[in-house]
Each structure stands twice: as structure tokens, then as C-alpha cells.
Amino acid sequence: MKPLVLTHYTATSCLGAGLAPTLEALRATRSGLAPCRFLDVELDTWVGSVAGLEDVALPPASRGFDCRNNRLAFLGLGQDGFDAAVRDAARRLGADRIGVFIGTSTSGILETELAYRNRDPVTGALPERFNYVGTHNTFSVGAFVREALGLAGPASVVSTACSSGAKAFGMAARMIELGLIDAAIVGGVDSLCLTTLYGFHSLQLTASRPCRPFAADRDGISIGEAAAFALLERPSPRDGVHSIALLGVGESNDGFHLSTPHPEGLGARLAMRAALKAASLAPEAIDYVNLHGTGTLSNDLAESIAVEAVLGSHTRSSSTKGATGHTLGAAGALEAVICALALREQFIPGGSSTGVADRSLPVDYVGRATNAPIAHVLSNSFGFGGTNCSLALGRLA
Amino acid sequence: MTALTAYLTGIGVVGPGLADWPGTEAILAGRRSYLYAEPMLPPPDTLAPTERRRAGRVVRLALAVGLEATRRAGRDPADLPVVFASSGGDGDNCDAICQTLASPNRALSPTRFHNSVHNAPAGYWSIAAGARVATTTVCCYDASFAAGLLEALVQSASTGVETALIAYDLDYPPPLRAARATATPFGVAFLLHPARADGAIARLSARVAPGLPDRLAHAELSSLADTNPAARSLPLLEAIARRRTDAVKLPYLEPAILEVEVTPCG
Secondary structure: OOOEEEEEEEEEEOOEEOHHHHHHHHHOOOOOOEEOOOOOOOOOOEEEOOOOHHHOOOOHHHHHHOOHHHHHHHHHHOHHHHHHHHHHHHHHHOHHHEEEEEEOOOOOHHHHHHHHHOOOOOOOOOOOOOOHHHHHOOOHHHHHHHHHOOOOOOEEEEOOHHHHHHHHHHHHHHHHHOOOOOEEEEEEEEOOOHHHHHHHHHOOOEOOOOOOOOEOOOOOEOEEOEEEEEEEEOOOOOOOOOOEEEEEEEEEEOOOOOOOOOOOOHHHHHHHHHHHHHOOOOHHHOOEEEOOOOOOHHHHHHHHHHHHHHHOOOOEEEOOHHHHOEOHHHHHHHHHHHHHHHHHHOEEOOOOOOOOEOOOOOOEEOOOOEEOOOOEEEEEEEEHHHEEEEEEEEEOO | OOOEEEEEEEEEEEEOOEOOHHHHHHHHOOOOOOOOOOOOOOOOOOOOHHHHHHOOHHHHHHHHHHHHHHHHHOOOHHHOOEEEEOOOOOHHHHHHHHHHHOOOOOOOOHHHHHHOOOOHHHHHHHHHHOOOOOEEEEEOHHHHHHHHHHHHHHHHHHHOOOEEEEEEEOOOOOOHHHHOOOOOOEEEEEEEEOOOOOOOOEEEEEEEEEOOOOOOOOHHHHHHHHHOHHHHHHHHHHHHHHOOOEEEEEEOOOOEEEEEEEEEOO
């Protein structure tokens, strides 16, 4: 594919709102995880929650979209001048020439979960104020982002569990390449809810301490929440010499199991190889891999086998989920933005502040953030249903 | 906007009183009268017994139409990239999870949880087919069929590979039904070949444009087309069934529509 420039990008997670606190935490290998105090949840686990969502107010015209997920989206859009940059692009290109492609897994389902607690005792009806289309429906965050930014181009929400935020980049890239649109807002937004907290707990996949990806004593994930966005455009002479670009997207399936990765990472290998092919990059050109690295025994083992098969065992790699938690449908977008920061600032984010690397896993796992010249990176995102997506990003020469 | 073109090489349909594509085609073309019947959602014979037991109505619906389209066209599902499109996904499962989470004991069943992802039908499909080619799952509320068709046409044009679309939506159980009225299950599958292929049924050429969506001519099915996002494909299926050159305006993101030109082949 032809490279597409991330002309603007931003991320909001438990590390903070916007790029500055995100970068500071990544530089310091600091985690934003804390013991779970979400609502009345009584689970022995840690989460990466975004502070202040209770106080976020949506614009009056968008009140029908009010829910934790869209508040998180709105908070995220307001950071780093992202919303203003999109409005500039809309004036330049036309609002109908900019697409919106957002990944989410659970959208505003929290509203429904809470509405079920408040059913009419006689009829069982949900409370009158429950707004399905603005909150629960998977497209809600796409409709909200499109409306909040005043855009009128094609839009879709991609919901493929934990690869959603990465696959949004693929949708946008294909549409820009075919000339249907000139630019796209891509991103991922996912927020804490009871379904994922109790669901991952039911699978015995939540860690009781902060998650420790690729550590010898890893025992599961920490669930996080995030909103991350990028404005994708074709390269132009206005771009700086070190612009960050999406170079390739690779997608595949395991065709193996709904909630367990293929033990040898066969699908993951296909996704990474497809991303390299789309980017016209040789495996040795990759300087860093932002691993899916959830911290479960099975994911990290399978992914390490896949990375070794595609790149060998000497490519430096880390999972930033120890810092942000697993932000599920937002993870692919959040980690693409983290890769953009790594390329911009020329450093490798650290993979852990607590764990001891599992030396039996055949990857060069970077524990603490370190400066390094990096030109090309891969970002892996895999999910339930056996879905895999790998993004290749790099600096334009 | 630039038009996207593909050749329709296979169709599958399941809906109320609509058992398959040949039956639906005869009804929409006016050759057969319509008679309401509950949609048949057989457990997919391609799934292993464990997965078959875990597969809810949404998985049965999606796989039924997908398998009809691939079997009629003689394609191996393992080779096909697929775009899945649904507004509501698995409402039965969502209701069960929300009931549990609102009860004193919030422990979820692991199967309920892994079935809760919007891409669960895509997961079952690829497991059944042993497919490692990419699938995706999109949602665009009431415009989910048009958004899915657009994405499948984009993928087919972009990769040069025959790509499937599987669009499906089901009714929600109460109490969600009161907040989101969706008519009985309806699913449709298309195989879309980027170049003229043997056995092509029609050439489809689609573009996003301003406009108002067309109404379905078939009176008895028009309420289905209004109340099930996947059944918003019915005006397009009607044009295909009538085997005439036609242009159909499908609901998309207002004030835009997806205009699809249909040219019969052969």
C-alpha cells in the first residue's frame, strides 16, 4: 500500500489525557494501573481507568449520546488539538471527503447493564430514560465522533473484539487508496463495563496483581479503557521530514477457537507477514514490535512463537499493556499511537515495571524504556473469534 | 464519489417465509405469493458438536446464509475473505448477560462471555471453515447493510479477491425489544467478484450520494424492510430478482444513500 501520514494523533488512557502524560509515563516505564474500584465491582483485580469521566459533559446537541464510552471519546478528541485539526482538514478537503472508522468492543453497554438493575418491578421494563441508539448500539461511538467533528463522509464501527482499533486503520487505508475519501479519522474507544470485568474473570483471565506481560509469573490481564485517534491522510509536501506513516496493514484469522489463540500463533504469523508485505518491508527492517502481550499464559506464549517465526528472536519488543491495561477494542489504536510516539521520540517503550521476563519466550523483550534509533515498527492486536491484525508504521524519510 | 463495481456470484437469504434465495427470488419477482412462516435457523452442519451446541440464533442465521451463497456458487468458505455486518449482533446473549449482571450472583458463563463479542459469528464461521483469511465485522446501526456492502466492495476492489458479505439482524427479547424494535431474523449473503466471473448473476456498481432511499415494491415485505437493518437489502434483492437494469437507493447515513446500479448478467 502507499504510505498514509498520521498528520495528527492523540491518546487518552489511565496514563493521562493526551500525548504529554502518555509519553512521560512511557518514558519512565510507569504503570497507570490501580486496584479495581469501578462502581460496586467486587473482583480482586487491577484496572486502568481514566480519571474524571464522571465530570465530562457532552455538547448540548449530543446529549443523546451520553454514556461512559462517548464521554471517553469526547475527552480524547479534545486533547492535543485533535478536534481543531480535524475541523481544519474538513475545511481543506470537504466534510464529506473524510471518513470515520472507529473500533470498539462494548460501546456503551454499561448503560444497559445499569438499566437492567433498574427495571420496573412489575413489568420488567427498562427505565424510560434508557437510550439504546445513543449508547448501547455498537455504532454509537462512530455516530458520536462523526457528529462531534462535523464530518459527513462514510463511517463504520469495526467490532472485532481486541483487534478492532487496529482494523479501523485497514478500513480507512483501503477507502483512501481507492479514492472514495481523502482522509479518515481512525481510532478505538472502549470503556470499563461489567460484561468485560466479570467476563474475563469467568475465563480466569484477570490478573489479581497488575498484569505482567511476558513475565515468568504472568497470570492474566488487567482491563483498561482508552480513546485513541489518528487523522490519516495521503503524504503531502506540507509534511515534516520525520512524519509518522502507516505503511502496511495485515489481517488474518486463526480459525481455531473463540477465546484461545492458536498455540503456535499461525494466524498471528499471517497477519505480521501480510503487514510486512503491504509495507514492502523485509523482516530485518523492523526495529521494534509493540506486542499484543496481554499477560495471559497462552497469548504471550503463542505470540512469542509467531514473532520468532516471522522476525527471528532478536527484534526488540515489548507490551505496553502493563502500563495501560488491556484496553480491548481501543488497544490497536492506542498502541498505534504509542508506536507513533516511539518513532517520533526515538525510544522503545518499556514492557514492565514489576515483572521478571520469561526467558523461555523466544523474543528480545525490553523491560525498561530505552532510547534507540527506530525507523519501522510493527504493532500486534489479536482478539476473541481468532481475529488478528498487525500494523506496520514508520518514519517517512 | 467514485463508483465501486463487482460481479455478484452467489446469494443466500433467510427470513420470515423466505427459506433460501431461489424462493425469495420467485417471491420478489412476483412469480410466487408470499406466505409468512417463522424463519428456519438450523444448527450449522459444518460446526463440530461442541461449537454447534454453543452457537446461538445469530450464529445459525449468519452461517446459514453464508453457506447457502458459497454452496450455490461452488466456493470453498476457507478461501473467502468475509465482511460481516450487523446492527444488533446477539440480542439473546446480551439479554442473558445483563440479567446475570443485574442479579445478586454476577458470575457469567465463559461461553456467554465469548459469544458476546460482535464478531462471534465471524469466529464460528472461520472455525467451521478452517479459514485463516481475514474477516471483519462492522456495525452502522440502521445502515449496517449498506456499510457492509460498501466495505465488501472496497475489499474486493482493493485486494482483487472475491469477497463475501454476510449481513444479519435478529429481534431483541424483552425488555430490550421495547428500546429497539427489530423484526424477525433476516440474513443475506453476497459473493462479490472483482472481475466478470462465470455464473455471475448481476453486475453491481455502488456509490455514496445524497438522496432518499427507495421503498420496496413488494407490499407484504415492506414492513420487514423497515424494521430489520439487514432486510434493508430487500429493495436491492428485488431489483436482482426482476433481472432488469435498475438503480436502487439503499438507506445509508442520512442525508446520504448508497446507490447501487444492478445490471443482470447472462
